[in-house]
Amino acid sequence: MKKIYKLFLLFGILFCLTACSESFLDKEKDDKKSEEEVYSRYEEVNKNVATAYWNARYAMRPLVWLEHFSSSVITDECESSNVEGNIGNRYNQGDWSPNSDFPGNNRQFWNSMYSAIRHINLTLEGIEKYKTPDNPLSPGDLERRIGELYFLRGYMHYRLMMLYGEIPYIDHSIATNDAMKFERESIHAVVDKIVADAETAYKKVAEMYNRSDEHFGRVDKGACLGLIAKVRWVAATPLYNGATQFGYQGERIFEKEYGYKAERWIAARDAAKRVLDMTVNGSPRYKLFDKYDNHNFQDDGNRNLNGSLLYRRLWDMFYDFESIQDEGVFFVTLDKDNWWQGDQYAPSRGGGSRQQPVQEQVDEYEYMAPDGYGYPVYSKEARDAGYDDSNPYVNRDPRFYRDIIYHGAPYRDNNNNPRQMNTAEGPDKINANNATTTGYYLRKFMKDGYNKSGGFDIHSPAIWRLPEFIYIYAEAVNETAGPNQEIYDMINKVRARSFMNPMPPSTLTNKQLMREYIRRERRVELFYENKRPWDCRLYLEPSSKEELDKEKIFKASGHDNTERSVNYWKQHHGAYPKCQRMINGMHPVEDPNGKIEIDGKKYRMERFCKEERVFEAPKHYYFPILNTELNVCPSLKQNPGW
16 A cells, blocks of 8 residues: 555645745746746646546545535534634534635635646646647556546536636636636536546546555546546536426526426436446446345454444445445545644544534434344334334444444443443533534544544545445436336445445335435435535425425424424424425433443433524525636626625
């Protein structure tokens, strides 16, 4: 693995040496290199490519998209603590505007990403102008680096599109004296241009890199196919495909282009199938990580302190380089280290509980019923099969035990001795200093056996993993032709990898039910991987008639939000509204008849409303362009509502 670390250490060093600058083609004070000196040498061009990778990495860091917080904290996945300037809560309170920099990391917003795109365009033009020679030590490297730049240009526009919607697609360099008269383009025009760049890249980049290769982590053909599938899927989702009929009421520049067209789902289907069908030397390029069987519950410290609830396969899939190679369609390594884990720890382990899962997310992990199938805990099938909301952490999807720490969970103390998590008493009690406020602690991506001696790097999550493309394909098939055995088997294969029960056979004949299962699968499998902020917008959940009707029912369910939280559930109205305007939690109540026993005391669990949040539709479907950018380029128009 030393070669992998060497490659990404090089990216870091090169970023420091060649950080993107408006005048980097002029003579630099540090290296005194002219434009010609840069582009007439392969090694100098290679440094520019490394900087392009670095910029792309910082445009989307799943674990710390807001620098100190995951994007999960601005969705119904997690709540955030109030440290580091209260970043997450400021978004949830509506405390952001086009008049000032947004809270959190600014390297993933408009100006930084367009600066990164300018760097790519200048490099591509410089290579052509000065006919950069190939790498004499490895012929073909220059062509591969050019392909990587085309991919990264498309990828950066994709990231911009997800935040801002209609954007200008910039495929050439911009001189400082050029007139700033750029126009936003429709999403479907932008998608076509991203696809064109990705197809160009596909023809130039390597087929794949093995995990033992020093170039492991660079863009390969699979990543190019992944980018095409992702943008085709975005173009097929309700925000851009039938928007008004799904409740969207904004007036975007190209609103008339967003009526429903079934062929957009067909394009997404075919693009995802290219990823799934890709072969290398006659063998499938991608496959699900399936190391270890259902008897192995060892953690990263080779101990089973989890009550035989957490399978080793689920522990290792985010750290084993075999898994990263086989499932990672596009990824970056060395994303964070053990300090990130320390921030997430419960107080009893010396942590600050920065990201706390919420009830809305917990409820999406299905109940494994005695009939051998999985059902949502808010369904009649789950209740009839034995799900008990006062003792809710029994027979759940195994991914739940990997992702979430709950009251009564088999855990460990700060010396790695076994103990149960207790959110009723002690340092981990709900609302204690630095403790959870929702009743849950984050476990996904954690190394439970880490004893704070030495350090480790976190290589996950991948930007795109194989299951994501399975879901795109299955969803596209379901939307265009309805459910069938093929997609039923494909989704169940992902579930089986996690030792989860299959979907019930009723999904085979019910398009709406299959749709619900696919979306729930995506939400569970991709929890905390920077998907939820965009998925809830792409599906127009805050504007959905179904979700708005649920919100009305919730508000009529009691005199205050906690009473409503309890009654809404007891009255069997299903999942909480997905309008992004509240989050809920679960707290233990001491009860002699309770089924959860900790330190000689018995508890039952009870729901409560944690807080209301601000989400204004259509305003918050997009980030606003800062007014300083609009002043520079008046031909741009602000997003609806801002």
